[in-house]
Amino acid sequence: MGPVKPGLPLSIFDPVPIGIDEFGMPVLIRLIWRNLLIGGEPGAGKSALLNVLVAYAALCANCRLILLDGKQVELGQWRKCADAFVGPNIVQALVLLTKLQKMMDNRYAFLLDCERRKVVEKIQTLSPVTGEIIWVPDAFLPYVVAIDEIAYYSATIGDKRQREEFAALLRDLVARGRAVGIIVIAATQRPSSDIIPTSLRDLFAWRFAGRCTNDSSSDIVLGHGWAQKNWSANSISPNNPGAGLLIAEGGSPQLVKTAYLDDRTCAAIAAYAADMRATVTAADRRALRAVPAAA
Numbered sequence: 001m002g003p004v005k006p007g008l009p010l011s012i013f014d015p016v017p018i019g020i021d022e023f024g025m026p027v028l029i030r031l032i033w034r035n036l037l038i039g040g041e042p043g044a045g046k047s048a049l050l051n052v053l054v055a056y057a058a059l060c061a062n063c064r065l066i067l068l069d070g071k072q073v074e075l076g077q078w079r080k081c082a083d084a085f086v087g088p089n090i091v092q093a094l095v096l097l098t099k100l101q102k103m104m105d106n107r108y109a110f111l112l113d114c115e116r117r118k119v120v121e122k123i124q125t126l127s128p129v130t131g132e133i134i135w136v137p138d139a140f141l142p143y144v145v146a147i148d149e150i151a152y153y154s155a156t157i158g159d160k161r162q163r164e165e166f167a168a169l170l171r172d173l174v175a176r177g178r179a180v181g182i183i184v185i186a187a188t189q190r191p192s193s194d195i196i197p198t199s200l201r202d203l204f205a206w207r208f209a210g211r212c213t214n215d216s217s218s219d220i221v222l223g224h225g226w227a228q229k230n231w232s233a234n235s236i237s238p239n240n241p242g243a244g245l246l247i248a249e250g251g252s253p254q255l256v257k258t259a260y261l262d263d264r265t266c267a268a269i270a271a272y273a274a275d276m277r278a279t280v281t282a283a284d285r286r287a288l289r290a291v292p293a294a295a
């Protein structure tokens with residue numbers, strides 16, 4: 001594959017297409033400065049949605065990927081596109097999240113020094129060559145942190161102290177990571193209050209509930225009271241994987257059927273994205289996006 005042409009990689013700052021609504025219209029969500037919680041019973045289509053989002057992120061030259069997957073095979077196809085891939089190993093997961101936490105603190109210190117509040121796609125600067133005003137990418141790239149099964153790390157493997165440490169680190173990343181470009185997308189097949197306490201759920205601005213076994217599980221993902229207003233993911237047919245209720249920009253649940261990438265398609269996109277990411281070095285990333293301010 002030849003060098004990547006300007007404009008070809010996607011941008012993590014753009015809205016991400018995830019599926020269609022009841023009218024067949026495309027549904028897009030903006031991931032930057034947001035986190036997404038995905039819940040639902042086994043087979044509801046959580047990993048499928050996670051794969052769609054990871055595929056998009058992999059195709060973005062301006063974001064990095066971190067993957068945690070206790071089963072390894074749900075996100076394993078994207079490991080060549082990722083800066084880090086952690087399987088069923090709580091120690092590695094803790095080391096990784098601790099590093100991310102440190103990076104988050106450093107990024108905040110940087111923003112404070114620059115008197116800025118959040119990472120942006122491009123900033124204006126003077127070209128050292130021509131002296132004209134140009135747009136260049138921000139000093140650091142966003143990270144998409146995808147976790148396929150929170151409960152595996154926070155309630156299954158390791159000892160109690162390690163599980164609690166995982167939960168605390170995750171909560172901190174979800175609570176503080178947005179402004180510095182850390183986007184957490186976390187899935188769980190156990191939407192119960194011990195895995196997703198309200199205080200953690202409420203930190204996720206975007207939420208997707210695939211079919212849930214009862215109204216209270218649906219409320220644990222979407223937020224208390226939605227089932228009472230007839231928005232329950234329990235009403236979704238078990239024969240309709242990928243259908244779910246999404247809370248995003250509009251603030252109210254919306255019925256969505258997510259896109260689906262089969263294994264072959266994921267493999268093809270992952271191979272392409274890995275190639276593209278290897279080609280687009282840090283310098284290329286700057287050059288790709290450094291266009292005159294008037295453009």
Ligand SMILES: Nc1ncnc2c1ncn2[C@@H]1O[C@H](COP(=O)(O)OP(=O)(O)OP(=O)(O)O)[C@@H](O)[C@H]1O
Nearest residue numbers: 041042043044045046047048189241242258259260
């Ligand atoms: N959007 C979709 N359109 C069509 N089929 C889908 C869609 N999403 C999922 N499926 C089908 O449902 C199956 C289960 O999906 P998936 O593995 O994503 O579920 P899950 O909720 O992650 O399950 P688990 O919790 O057991 O990991 C897929 O193998 C696929 O056949």
